[in-house]
Amino acid sequence: MTETMDQIYSSWAHRLRQNQGIRSLMEDLGQVTGHPDEILLGGGNPAHIPEAEAIFRDIFLSLAKEPSLTSLLGDYQAPIGNDHFRELAAESLSPYLGANLKKENIAFLNGSQNAYSFLLNLHSGPMADGSFQKILLPIVPEYIGYADQTITNDVFIATPPNVVPTGKHRFRYELNKEAFDLDGVGVLAISRPTNPTGNILSLSDLEWMEERTRKQNIPFLIDLAYGNPFPNLIGNEAPIHYEKGRTLSLSFSKIGLPGVRLGIVVSDEETIETLSSFAAVGNLAVGNLGLYMMEILFQKKVLPELSKHILRPFYESKRDLALGVFTTTFEKMGVDYEIHDPMGGFFLWVRFPSLSITNHELYHLCKDKRLFIVSGHYFFPGLNSDFSHTKDCIRLTYCRKEEELARGAQILAEIVASHQAKSK
Incomplete structure (x- = not known):
């Protein structure tokens, strides 16, 4: 035995x-x-x-009748999407993100969860210059899916938020500026609206943090899975725009399409180029279904x-x-x-x-x-x-x-x- x-x-x-x-x-x-x-x-x-599912059903049925069905089912995409889809996304998203985006600013991944697994590891752990960089979550609680994505252990740092009573049985977390510390930090990450609380950090808080991160060339990851431009569940708060130093991630999951696993990253050319290498190794290629559905949704301007x-x-x-x-x-x-x-x-x-x-x-x-x-x-x-x-x-x-x-x-x-x- x-x-x-x-x-x-x-x-x-x-x-x-x-x-x-x-x-x-x-x-x-x-x-x-x-x-x-x-x-x-x-x-x-x-x-x-x-009402939303009727829209998606019509798109799905139209794809099944198109000659492009052969490519949808039978051909690989490039690791972060073919140029046609990246150009379409750049053109479609530019007015909503307040920037003149090019295809070099766009990467598609198999969901924003997949995108963050690459982005967090890109900016943390042992670095090429011999330093060790950490991920700062400037306000917690924060998304449950970030915690175990890094290959290196013990890379997250966070401080307790300020807890502010807002009414009977109600409160809100606010940014703890006194405890904000960028020592040893390689990247900041937030979700907006924040999953799990529904909190939405103000633009003034974001700008306050970026005044400090820009001085040290520290990138800022902003997860917009529930935010603008879609599904845009941000109440009365102002939308986020794309600016240098920011990497934005968008998702088709929360518009009602979690099964297609499509995430969109908007960032600088160097970050997008690096994501292409990550994606080629980790995924080989982005899936087709989400991109073909996106094409119709963007062309018909359905999402706004x-x-x-x-x-x-x-x-x-x-x-x-x-x-x-x-x-x-x-x-x-x-x-x-x-x-x-x-x-x-x-x-x-x-x-x-x-x-x-x-x-x-x-x-x-x-x-x-x-x-x-x-x-x-x-x-x-x-x-x-x-x-x-x-x-x-x-x-x-x-x-x-x-x-x-x-x-x-x-x-x-x-x-x-x-x-x-x-x-x-």
């Missing part, structure tokens, strides 16, 4: 095999059974909006109208509905709670100050009841200080039907109410 030996992996692989927030999130999405009692308030799926008249009204209505449902239920059940002002995106970030268990334990108790949420402890990579929000916050999506939101609110409230510290 031959004994089996434990497989020896690289340190990077060993870290990936540990408990990851993004893996837990996506496995929850992929392993749902369709049971009628399941309540899916944890995932990042966009809502199924009939889709964002303004369908997506924004839908998600803002859902947000208001969810706030009402959870607020009413929490107060009825005597739950001690706070909700971050949801300025954009489609999540609620909820804090339970009197929770006597951790948010990760709360996640498991909810999952036992077929309620899926996301524990907030995953959203603070690089934060080494003691900050209570890392243990008592959760993220909820409000992209579900009213009945599902109401059942989820009731179950969550019952569990939290039974695990509140009496002394608080």
Whole structure:
């Protein structure tokens, strides 16, 4: 009988095999059974909006009838997209991003998650000059999917945000300028709107940070998956434009097409050229379906109208509905709670100050009841200080039907109410 030996992996692989927030999130999405009692308030799926899906269905059917179907299914793209699609994207995006973009400013990747795995590693870890550069998240909590993308360990740094009360049971995170430190930093990264909180950093805060990063030639990554120009879920806040020193990433996922896996990076020529090398090694080529759908969406100028008249009204209505449902239920059940002002995106970030268990334990108790949420402890990579929000916050999506939101609110409230510290 031959004994089996434990497989020896690289340190990077060993870290990936540990408990990851993004893996837990996506496995929850992929392993749902369709049971009628399941309540899916944890995932990042966009809502199924009939008006939007009708548009996508028509595009999909038109592609199936075109002679170009042969190329769509049977030909490789270049690693970051063929010149035709890059030129189209540059021309189409220029007026919305306030810049005269060229194809050399555009790269397509298989989703913005894929793009960030390259971008974060491009600017962090051991550098060619012998230095070691880190990734600064200037405000946390921040997107769950960044934390495990770097090959090098311990490259994220972050500081606690300023927590500002904005009303009864409401608060907002603000940039902690006093703790802002660029020592040893190779790149800054934010999402706008911020996933998970729906926070939207002001343009004045961005400009304040860039006054400092430009002096040290530190690039700034801005994830616009929920932002402008599409789906443009930014409430009353001003849109982001492309400027030197910024790398913007856009996604087709949150307009309602997560399955096509198309991300668009807008950056300087040198960064785009480097991404092409990354993509050739990591992906070989970008997928075709998203690009062919993009071509029609851009040529017909569909996305501005889709964002303004369908997506924004839908998600803002859902947000208001969810706030009402959870607020009413929490107060009825005597739950001690706070909700971050949801300025954009489609999540609620909820804090339970009197929770006597951790948010990760709360996640498991909810999952036992077929309620899926996301524990907030995953959203603070690089934060080494003691900050209570890392243990008592959760993220909820409000992209579900009213009945599902109401059942989820009731179950969550019952569990939290039974695990509140009496002394608080």
